[in-house]
Amino acid sequence: MVIARNPEKVRDIIARARQKQKTVGFVPTMGALHQGHLSLVRKAEKECVFTAVSIFVNPAQFGPEEDFSRYPRSFRQDRILLEKEKVDLVFCPQPRIMYPEHFSTYVQESALSDNLCGRSRPGHFRGVCTVVAKLFNIVQPDKAYFGQKDLQQAIIIGRMVRDLDIPVKIRICPIIREKNGLAMSSRNRYLSSEEKVQAAAIYEALFCARSRFKSGETSALKLKNMIKNNIKAKAKKAKIDYISIVDYETLQDVKKIERKAAILAAVYIGKTRLIDNIIIKP
Amino acid sequence: MVIARNPEKVRDIIARARQKQKTVGFVPTMGALHQGHLSLVRKAEKECVFTAVSIFVNPAQFGPEEDFSRYPRSFRQDRILLEKEKVDLVFCPQPRIMYPEHFSTYVQESALSDNLCGRSRPGHFRGVCTVVAKLFNIVQPDKAYFGQKDLQQAIIIGRMVRDLDIPVKIRICPIIREKNGLAMSSRNRYLSSEEKVQAAAIYEALFCARSRFKSGETSALKLKNMIKNNIKAKAKKAKIDYISIVDYETLQDVKKIERKAAILAAVYIGKTRLIDNIIIKP
Numbered sequence: 001m002v003i004a005r006n007p008e009k010v011r012d013i014i015a016r017a018r019q020k021q022k023t024v025g026f027v028p029t030m031g032a033l034h035q036g037h038l039s040l041v042r043k044a045e046k047e048c049v050f051t052a053v054s055i056f057v058n059p060a061q062f063g064p065e066e067d068f069s070r071y072p073r074s075f076r077q078d079r080i081l082l083e084k085e086k087v088d089l090v091f092c093p094q095p096r097i098m099y100p101e102h103f104s105t106y107v108q109e110s111a112l113s114d115n116l117c118g119r120s121r122p123g124h125f126r127g128v129c130t131v132v133a134k135l136f137n138i139v140q141p142d143k144a145y146f147g148q149k150d151l152q153q154a155i156i157i158g159r160m161v162r163d164l165d166i167p168v169k170i171r172i173c174p175i176i177r178e179k180n181g182l183a184m185s186s187r188n189r190y191l192s193s194e195e196k197v198q199a200a201a202i203y204e205a206l207f208c209a210r211s212r213f214k215s216g217e218t219s220a221l222k223l224k225n226m227i228k229n230n231i232k233a234k235a236k237k238a239k240i241d242y243i244s245i246v247d248y249e250t251l252q253d254v255k256k257i258e259r260k261a262a263i264l265a266a267v268y269i270g271k272t273r274l275i276d277n278i279i280i281k282p
Numbered sequence: 283m284v285i286a287r288n289p290e291k292v293r294d295i296i297a298r299a300r301q302k303q304k305t306v307g308f309v310p311t312m313g314a315l316h317q318g319h320l321s322l323v324r325k326a327e328k329e330c331v332f333t334a335v336s337i338f339v340n341p342a343q344f345g346p347e348e349d350f351s352r353y354p355r356s357f358r359q360d361r362i363l364l365e366k367e368k369v370d371l372v373f374c375p376q377p378r379i380m381y382p383e384h385f386s387t388y389v390q391e392s393a394l395s396d397n398l399c400g401r402s403r404p405g406h407f408r409g410v411c412t413v414v415a416k417l418f419n420i421v422q423p424d425k426a427y428f429g430q431k432d433l434q435q436a437i438i439i440g441r442m443v444r445d446l447d448i449p450v451k452i453r454i455c456p457i458i459r460e461k462n463g464l465a466m467s468s469r470n471r472y473l474s475s476e477e478k479v480q481a482a483a484i485y486e487a488l489f490c491a492r493s494r495f496k497s498g499e500t501s502a503l504k505l506k507n508m509i510k511n512n513i514k515a516k517a518k519k520a521k522i523d524y525i526s527i528v529d530y531e532t533l534q535d536v537k538k539i540e541r542k543a544a545i546l547a548a549v550y551i552g553k554t555r556l557i558d559n560i561i562i563k564p
Contacts, residue, residue, distance in 0.1 A: 164419055
């Protein structure tokens with residue numbers, strides 16, 4: 001496993017892999033790896049000959065009041081995990097490499113980015129799109145792997161790739177959950193054990209809403225209220241940021257569920273903002 | 283010479299050239315080709331084994347009041363010119379191919395794009411950056427060729443390429459001029475013969491200012507006033523949009539010329555907006 005700290009080294013190594021006709025799979029991460037990330041890595045290994053992972057806590061996607069500086073960083077541990085997975089290349093640049101002096105170009109998706117997390121985190125998806133476009137240009141993978149956990153992100157990246165003609169295939173992989181249902185997230189490290197128990201209420205509520213939908217409830221309002229009440233009843237520390245039901249293609253809120261949709265939740269448990277979602281199809 | 287009307291065909295042909303280890307040079311244009319464009323094509327031919335040219339009048343870089351619909355289109359003539367130059371590939375997509383339904387992702391450079399033409403043409407460089415990023419992703423050239431005539435554009439593209447890690451080398455090539463000094467431009471076709479004579483005043487004034495600078499005048503204000511007076515004296519139909527002297531790196535106005543700078547002019551001759559520039563070095 002090669003550790004590259006600058007784009008030139010990545011390009012060199014990828015060029016050599018390409019000369020051997022190897023297909024390249026890529027998993028961009030912010031580190032603090034968990035089983036969710038590793039499931040993406042395994043999918044990449046399965047589908048591609050060469051696997052690259054990036055570890056970069058991207059300052060451009062954090063708001064000024066957000067947790068950039070305290071975001072968990074565990075490079076030693078991450079490195080061991082990726083070595084075990086037989087990853088070929090890890091790209092872990094410093095911020096000054098990714099955002100040199102006078103950096104002034106951003107990629108902005110403007111139809112899917114304003115709702116949901118975009119509403120609570122202005123500028124977040126501009127930062128995500130910019131760094132992912134950069135990483136794609138550096139690694140030039142055939143396929144890139146994103147978790148359904150960050151569903152809005154994955155869908156926005158898919159739109160960006162289509163719109164800008166980036167030659168990469170985007171794969172969205174299932175959410176990996178703790179035994180109690182809590183979606184795996186690097187931010188779960190912030191949670192106390194009591195908070196972890198309460199955080200399970202998010203998925204329970206989503207799961208329950210899907211069951212209701214399957215039994216015939218198509219009113220988004222009713223399902224959302226049910227979710228809110230469920231979470232409040234089970235998690236006293238919960239503060240709901242949003243519970244939304246949106247069309248899967250447009251990410252715009254729907255009133256009645258008539259085609260593929262997603263129920264998304266962003267909930268603070270104590271000081272930690274957690275997100276989760278579930279996809280529903282009529 | 284292959285004519286491709288969709289990105290898939292371009293990718294196919296480029297992939298085949300790559301298999302033969304050919305280097306790819308690329309000249310993006312809006313068609314209505316003149317000797318300026320052809321000088322870029324010749325430079326590409328000289329430096330690369332495979333040469334691609336795009337012809338696409340990009341709606342995203344025209345303002346609602348601008349000349350998108352009447353912009354000169356002369357595909358037959360362009361095709362003959364490019365065949366003569368032994369160009370390998372011409373990419374000429376329809377707007378609906380480049381901007382499919384629900385297109386929503388744009389590339390925005392934000393430090394160099396507000397001054398000069400960005401001031402007169404809001405959104406223009408967002409449209410330029412977006413289409414050029416797309417074209418680079420489709421053609422994936424080793425080198426791309428831009429004319430110094432559109433100096434702000436060329437410098438912004440250079441910044442975009444650096445910031446987004448696009449693996450292409452940007453070459454800025456000299457302005458090609460008519461015998462009377464007028465910078466070649468597709469928009470010169472709008473000019474009456476009388477206007478063409480008057481339009482020569484723009485370069486004359488820039489040239490004259492550079493002479494003054496060489497003789498010791500470093501005050502931007504004095505040089506700009508000289509240029510304005512010169513143009514007004516010689517071209518009654520001229521309406522000045524801007525005359526600016528800016529730092530070559532930052533494109534910000536300077537008061538005193540102490541390092542590499544550019545004098546840029548945007549002038550209406552009748553209804554036609556023309557631009558020109560000249561680079562000065564202490």
